[in-house]
Amino acid sequence: MKNYERCFELADELDLPLIYSIYLDAQVRTKMALNLYEEAIEDIKRVLPIQDELGDWESKTEALLNYAEIELTHKKYTSAFSHAQEAYQISKKNGFPINNARSLLKMTESLVGQGKIEEGLRLAKKARSIGESSEALIIEAEAFKILHKLYSDQKHYDSAYMNSLKYLAAEKQIIEARNAEITADIEAKSNIRQR
Secondary structure, three states, rough: OOOHHHHHHHHOOOOOOHHHHHHHHHHHHHHHHHHOOHHHHHHHHHHHHHHHHHHOOHHHHHHHHHHHHHHOOOOOOHHHHHHHHHHHHHHHHHOOOOHHHHHHHHHHHHHHHHHHHHHHHHHHHHHHHHHHHHHHHHHHHHOOOHHHHHHHOOOOHHHHHHHHHHHHHHHHHHHHHHHHHHHHHHHHHHHHOOO
16 A cells, blocks of 8 residues: 555656546555455545546546445445446447446446346346457456346246356356466566576
């Protein structure tokens, strides 16, 4: 946290609000991981006007999605939906397909929390479709996981099973891709040492 504080001190000294817009989100994620939700919300509320002023729409969608995630953690489904929906509208307007799909998944979770399963199913399918067309495997995996749960809750076991298989296949691909990255990194470091 001290590194973030120093970063923001420099932003103030140099009068660079863009640093807040970009990096405050990383501090928010850290605070969320530490369960410092109230502090994270204060940071989000502090950065949203800066992002509006700068027109930093991608960072704003990230901030809104973090806000929605915190609210989902606290079962504040209506306000979580509102923040996810705002992130969805911004990301759709500005052509951010990954955040578009992430917004839909947060909206799905909010709707499910409110007992609106059919609406949630519709949005989860839309998110899955965006994930597929964007080749965003992590989004696809998350969508398959949510669809599995929703179909299972509705006792549509065939659909639940199919989505479960797709989820497992996507997770396997993600793990294989990570392993390939690690292997490539180790090989590159080994080549450097040999030279």
